[in-house]
Amino acid sequence: MRQVCFITFLEGVRNRVLYAIFVFAIIIMFLSTIFSQFFMQDLGKVVADFNLSAMSLAGLLISFSVSVGLIAKDLDRRTIYFVLGRNISRRGYIFGKFAGLALLIICAYIIIFLLTHIPILLMKASIPAYFKNFSWGAYALAAFADLIKCIFLNTVIIFFSSFVTASFTTLVFSILIYIAGQSLGEVLSYVSSSETYSAIAGFLNIVKYIVPDFSSLDFKTVAANGIMPPAGIYFGSIAYALVYSAVLLLLAGIIFERKEFP
Amino acid sequence: MYNPLMIKIDSLVKRIKKKTAVDGISFEVKKGKVFALLGLNGAGKSTTIKTILGFIRPTSGNVIVDSTNIGYLPENPYYYDYLTLKELLAFSLSSSGIKDRVKERINHMAERVGMAENLDKQLRTFSKGMVQRSGIAAALIHEPELVILDEPMSGLDPLGRRMVFDLLTELKEKGATVLFCSHILSDVERLCDTAAIMNKGKIVRMFTREELLLASKQTEVFFEKSESLKEAVREMQIAEYDQTVGVFVDSADIVSFIESMKLKGFNAVTVKSADNALERIFEEAVR
Numbered sequence: 001m002r003q004v005c006f007i008t009f010l011e012g013v014r015n016r017v018l019y020a021i022f023v024f025a026i027i028i029m030f031l032s033t034i035f036s037q038f039f040m041q042d043l044g045k046v047v048a049d050f051n052l053s054a055m056s057l058a059g060l061l062i063s064f065s066v067s068v069g070l071i072a073k074d075l076d077r078r079t080i081y082f083v084l085g086r087n088i089s090r091r092g093y094i095f096g097k098f099a100g101l102a103l104l105i106i107c108a109y110i111i112i113f114l115l116t117h118i119p120i121l122l123m124k125a126s127i128p129a130y131f132k133n134f135s136w137g138a139y140a141l142a143a144f145a146d147l148i149k150c151i152f153l154n155t156v157i158i159f160f161s162s163f164v165t166a167s168f169t170t171l172v173f174s175i176l177i178y179i180a181g182q183s184l185g186e187v188l189s190y191v192s193s194s195e196t197y198s199a200i201a202g203f204l205n206i207v208k209y210i211v212p213d214f215s216s217l218d219f220k221t222v223a224a225n226g227i228m229p230p231a232g233i234y235f236g237s238i239a240y241a242l243v244y245s246a247v248l249l250l251l252a253g254i255i256f257e258r259k260e261f262p
Numbered sequence: 263m264y265n266p267l268m269i270k271i272d273s274l275v276k277r278i279k280k281k282t283a284v285d286g287i288s289f290e291v292k293k294g295k296v297f298a299l300l301g302l303n304g305a306g307k308s309t310t311i312k313t314i315l316g317f318i319r320p321t322s323g324n325v326i327v328d329s330t331n332i333g334y335l336p337e338n339p340y341y342y343d344y345l346t347l348k349e350l351l352a353f354s355l356s357s358s359g360i361k362d363r364v365k366e367r368i369n370h371m372a373e374r375v376g377m378a379e380n381l382d383k384q385l386r387t388f389s390k391g392m393v394q395r396s397g398i399a400a401a402l403i404h405e406p407e408l409v410i411l412d413e414p415m416s417g418l419d420p421l422g423r424r425m426v427f428d429l430l431t432e433l434k435e436k437g438a439t440v441l442f443c444s445h446i447l448s449d450v451e452r453l454c455d456t457a458a459i460m461n462k463g464k465i466v467r468m469f470t471r472e473e474l475l476l477a478s479k480q481t482e483v484f485f486e487k488s489e490s491l492k493e494a495v496r497e498m499q500i501a502e503y504d505q506t507v508g509v510f511v512d513s514a515d516i517v518s519f520i521e522s523m524k525l526k527g528f529n530a531v532t533v534k535s536a537d538n539a540l541e542r543i544f545e546e547a548v549r
Contacts, residue, residue, distance in 0.1 A: 082397075
């Protein structure tokens with residue numbers, strides 16, 4: 001498992017797409033210093049929101065481009081023969097892949113998180129009056145929750161990769177599940193407020209227990225307002241994501257053990 | 263208890279999407295022997311290998327492999343683009359639990375496959391032949407007990423093929439068991455102890471090195487094609503051509519055979535040494 005983790009991490013780190021994503025994230029971060037000035041009263045809030053969003057977007061792009069490529073392409077291009085031809089169990093392969101991806105994402109998040117300090121500190125130093133409510137603690141907690149969300153998304157990608165053969169199909173499934181998981185909460189609250197959609201609301205109430213709820217890990221808005229998230233909700237969401245991820249990984253391991261590679 | 267068999271395949275059937283890729287084959291590979299699987303494209307060789315390695319499950323039948331220390335080279339191997347050859351070989355060693363003399367082993371194997379100067383280059387920069395050489399190095403670096411090579415000569419230049427031939431000869435001398443698929447019949451002829459020819463999922467012919475050598479000592483005597491001739495040599499091995507029929511005779515008996523046929527009224531048109539014995543056996547088997 002350790003060997004798979006290591007080569008996955010190396011492959012990810014050397015992927016040029018990763019650097020393009022970093023550059024893109026940095027551009028967004030620094031654009032925040034320009035765009036935030038259109039919202040003077042909310043300048044601190046907009047800067048924080050922009051930078052957290054840049055981090056989140058970078059995480060998504062890494063997941064959908066680098067992660068999907070690292071797993072599904074093993075199957076697409078039959079690199080899997082080389083790995084499974086060694087003394088590596090199929091479960092070891094799945095867990096190793098996950099560990100490698102998680103390590104890659106953690107490193108990417110740490111770097112982007114540190115980089116986001118630059119525009120925030122710059123703006124805070126130049127216009128401190130608008131950063132009275134800004135809280136580094138809330139900002140860090142929101143960034144950490146986003147990191148967990150990204151790792152959670154990667155377990156979804158691994159889960160799909162365990163039974164889908166084409167990388168493009170894995171990509172489409174993962175994007176659809178992400179969109180559903182990110183917007184389900186909002187859709188549910190909207191349809192629940194109207195009696196017209198009571199049947200849909202009932203259906204969505206069942207779906208919400210199946211589809212991973214990525215929106216529960218979104219603390220960007222509270223962080224932008226400098227508010228610490230309630231501990232119960234915050235740690236509950238983190239625990240939910242970790243348990244769900246563990247279940248998905250176990251299922252992926254079981255499915256992968258039964259999979260054939262003709 | 264010592265098991266003399268490395269691989270035992272018994273009535274193996276594999277169906278993939280309604281198509282029978284392997285149709286009830288059985289064979290054994292003894293420890294320390296070289297076994298070759300021959301056949302046209304789509305004959306079922308790679309499917310057999312994938313079943314041995316556990317990549318696919320048999321539809322029915324049994325596959326027993328008496329080792330977990332296996333070196334495998336896939337057909338048209340594809341490795342991790344951004345890894346260097348050194349990292350690929352280090353991965354091969356560490357995944358086999360080998361931690362000692364890592365650097366020395368990597369350098370030695372890279373030298374053996376003629377890739378010493380490319381150790382620090384990423385695999386995505388390699389040509390097909392270089393990837394094949396890297397794959398061979400990755401399959402053999404951990405000194406496996408069982409080596410399974412799917413078309414090891416594929417994509418290699420004559421020097422590369424010579425290198426693979428030498429490596430396989432060395433493995434054979436060291437007592438490793440080798441199972442390989444190849445289209446290069448001359449290499450199979452020189453290397454294997456036993457060979458099986460597969461056609462449409464079945465083993466249609468199996469022969470040992472001794473049988474092959476015996477076949478090599480034969481001479482093909484050609485006669486004009488006729489039904490009476492075929493009747494006269496019906497007990498013998500023949501090959502039919504457009505105008506002629508070739509009859510295979512032991513080289514030592516050639517003169518007496520031609521004389522006896524002359525007395526029966528069949529004059530030999532020409533004779534040809536059967537030095538391409540395996541090619542002949544192969545063509546007959548897959549016809």
